Amino acid sequence: MEPDVFxxxxxxxxxxxxxxxxxxLTVQKQVCIFLLTIGYNEGNRVVQERFQHSGQTISKYFNRVLKAxxxxxxxxxRPLDFDEVPAEIRHNPRFYHFFKDCVGAIDGTHISARVPASEQIPYRDKYYVVDSGYTNMPTFLSPYCGERYHPNEFRNQRRQPRNKxxxxxxxxxxxxxxxxxCFSVLKVRFPILRDMPPYSTKTQRYIPIACCTIHNWIRTHSQSDTLFAEWANRDRIVEDDGPSRGGSSSSTHAESSSQQPIDLDISxxxxxxxxxxxxxxxxxxWESLGNN
Known part of the structure; x- marks a missing residue:
């Protein structure tokens, strides 16, 4: 990030x-210790050498800044107001018809289905856009099975689907x-999300929150950021790279599996x-397509 943003x-x-x-240590040096760790996924020993402090000191200030x-x-x-349709969707006839009630997306290869209902069930009459790993059921809107699904599959047709x-x-x-x-640019900026060090489960659960906070801060305050410009290209298609390799994935699954599953009416x-x-x-x- 630029000096003034920092x-x-x-x-x-x-x-x-x-x-x-x-x-x-000044606040600035404490923050530098933290950013070096999450931004380059450097281990405690490397950060010790860089700042000339003991491993205990580095760990202490990493956790202090993490909490801050x-x-x-x-x-x-802060989440958006789900009762207000974002302008990008409201003024775009391509997406308005059904994405106006969408509150997010879930990828079955990354998110366990066994999560607390209070955290995942959206507002009434709204839903998540989910991949083909999910059933089309209340609160989850999935694609049609047996039809072309991924944008790559439309490239040879110049992105002209043949039917509804x-x-x-x-x-x-x-x-x-x-x-x-959005996820990809976050993982590129913070490699720690791809290969989580063996922190305690409590520490691991806060690191993605901290990364999103720093990410949003840069996005809001930076005048020019090459990563955002690179990943803003709508024609850039992200290939699924599977779950993260580090301990975060397994510990999150163990923690979530102990929770009550989502209580949904799938009659x-x-x-x-x-x-x-x-x-x-x-x-x-299809009607709007014909009118235009």
Missing amino acids: INLCEALKVYGKLEHSRY VCRLGKQVT KQMFNYRHSSLRNVIER QPQLRRMSDVRNQFVGQI
Whole structure:
């Protein structure tokens, strides 16, 4: 990040994160220790050598800044108002018909289905755009099976789907590709998310929050960022690289599997209702395509 963005970040961590100078390290050096660790995934020994402090000291200030950044995260990672349709979707006839009620996307290869219902169930009459690993059911809108699904499959046709279901799947995958690009630029900026060191489970759960906080801070305050420019290209298709290799994936799965599974009504009437909803979206999309 640029020097002025870094300085403003340190000041915000003082105010919102309650981070203070210590006898041995200024706030700026504490933050540098933290950023070197998450931004380059450097181990404790490398950071010791760089800052000439003991491993115990490096660990102490890493955890201190981690907590401060997560406190700041309450200010810079607030969810959008789900009752308001974002302008990018509201003014785009390609996506408005069914993405106006979308609150996010879930990839079955990365997110365990066994998660607390209070954290994952969206507002009433809204849903997640999910991949083909999920059933089309209440709160989850999946693509049609047996039809072209991934944007790569449309390239030879110059992205011209041949029927209603293919059109729906293409629009569906296009939105999910936006989400995938958001995750990809985050993982490129913070390699620690791809190969999590063997921190305690408590520490691991806060690192993604901290990375998102720093990411949003740069996105908001930086005048020019090459990573955002590179991954903003809508034609860039993200290939699935599977779950992260580090301990984060396994520990998160172990923690989530101990929770109560999502309580959803997946009776046949509800599945038929969601199927009707998807068919209605298809009709609206196809009609708008004909009108334009």
